[in-house]
Amino acid sequence: MERIKIFSPATVANVSCGFDVLGFCLDSVGDEMVIRKTSEKGIRITKIEGSDLPFNPEDNVAGVSALALYNYLKPDCGFEIEIYKNIKPGSGIGSSSASAAGSVFGINELLGKPLSKLQLTKYALKGEALASGSEHADNLAPAIFGGFTLVRSVNPVDVLQLPTPNDLYTTLIHPQIEIKTSEARAILPNEVPLSNAITQWSNVGSLVHALHTNDYHLLSKTLNDIVVEPYRKQLIPEFDKLKTEVINAGALGCGISGSGPSIFALSKGKAKATEVEKVMQNVYEKTEIPFYTFVSKINTEGIKIL
Numbered sequence: 319m320e321r322i323k324i325f326s327p328a329t330v331a332n333v334s335c336g337f338d339v340l341g342f343c344l345d346s347v348g349d350e351m352v353i354r355k356t357s358e359k360g361i362r363i364t365k366i367e368g369s370d371l372p373f374n375p376e377d378n379v380a381g382v383s384a385l386a387l388y389n390y391l392k393p394d395c396g397f398e399i400e401i402y403k404n405i406k407p408g409s410g411i412g413s414s415s416a417s418a419a420g421s422v423f424g425i426n427e428l429l430g431k432p433l434s435k436l437q438l439t440k441y442a443l444k445g446e447a448l449a450s451g452s453e454h455a456d457n458l459a460p461a462i463f464g465g466f467t468l469v470r471s472v473n474p475v476d477v478l479q480l481p482t483p484n485d486l487y488t489t490l491i492h493p494q495i496e497i498k499t500s501e502a503r504a505i506l507p508n509e510v511p512l513s514n515a516i517t518q519w520s521n522v523g524s525l526v527h528a529l530h531t532n533d534y535h536l537l538s539k540t541l542n543d544i545v546v547e548p549y550r551k552q553l554i555p556e557f558d559k560l561k562t563e564v565i566n567a568g569a570l571g572c573g574i575s576g577s578g579p580s581i582f583a584l585s586k587g588k589a590k591a592t593e594v595e596k597v598m599q600n601v602y603e604k605t606e607i608p609f610y611t612f613v614s615k616i617n618t619e620g621i622k623i624l
């Protein structure tokens with residue numbers, strides 16, 4: 319194979335209680351990328367549509383992860399990367415991860431798949447670190463593996479794939495303001511009171527159990543974040559109002575998607591997720607802030623070859 323075209327999905331990181339470890343993959347929004355083998359060695363980004371991102375591979379997360387993989391595999395060819403961005407950078411649904419994961423996935427396919435998904439996550443992390451200033455794989459893992467994932471460790475990289483209940487849908491609202499992950503991380507405290515840590519890890523464990531047992535009632539009790547959300551919600555207009563109304567409308571839970579400003583809700587069934595979308599729209603229509611919303615099934619495949 320000389321050329322590959324892929325869909326690299328948007329993802330929701332943290333899933334409320336699982337800061338830096340939990341994530342899930344969306345199926346209705348994502349970037350497309352085309353990657354070609356070249357006789358000239360090295361990595362080049364030759365086209366970017368939909369965003370004003372840098373072409374220099376060392377300044378673009380797609381290039382940084384591709385270079386990390388390239389320097390490890392030392393193939394006898396080079397690669398050209400085209401990026402068609404549909405996920406706005408800084409929107410909180412894994413824009414940087416889609417690029418970082420997409421480039422390593424595509425190159426690996428063109429080379430006959432020498433590396434496993436776990437190994438690819440390791441090289442994609444190098445790109446993600448450029449965007450956020452830290453190595454966390456909670457957007458990368460669901461983009462690469464699909465479904466719900468838990469990152470047990472980043473050094474060495476270890477990812478667990480969790481089951482996805484059949485009838486689970488997510489609703490997303492993206493208020494069109496930009497929050498850089500690096501800035502949303504800088505406002506977090508370095509220490510967590512023990513009582514909060516206990517509540518948080520009990521929710522993470524219970525959430526994993528709820529996914530394994532298809533227990534929607536338990537899932538709804540676990541979608542809480544008392545460690546990070548209290549700090550970050552101040553950056554997101556109308557967060558408390560929207561969350562209260564979404565929960566009152568019957569969503570299983572609602573929280574900040576990744577580092578925001580997007581807000582996600584999980585619901586049982588598409589009809590409920592669509593009802594929740596209307597509630598989100600009603601809250602934001604009363605503000606001056608432009609926004610868009612969408613409903614998505616959980617994508618259990620991850621990155622797809624087109």
Ligand SMILES: Nc1ncnc2c1ncn2[C@@H]1O[C@H](COP(=O)(O)OP(=O)(O)OP(=O)(O)O)[C@@H](O)[C@H]1O
Nearest residue numbers: 378379408409410411412413414417449499576577
């Ligand atoms: N290919 C790329 N795609 C997206 N962002 C990129 C890319 N290359 C470099 N960047 C930079 O990364 C930053 C965006 O990453 P950031 O992690 O802040 O947003 P995000 O990926 O949308 O958010 P989140 O990780 O919370 O879902 C911007 O500064 C952007 O310029």
Ligand SMILES: N[C@@H](CCO)C(=O)O
Nearest residue numbers: 331338456499576577
């Ligand atoms: N876990 C990361 C996801 C955003 O990249 C954060 O919340 O900062």
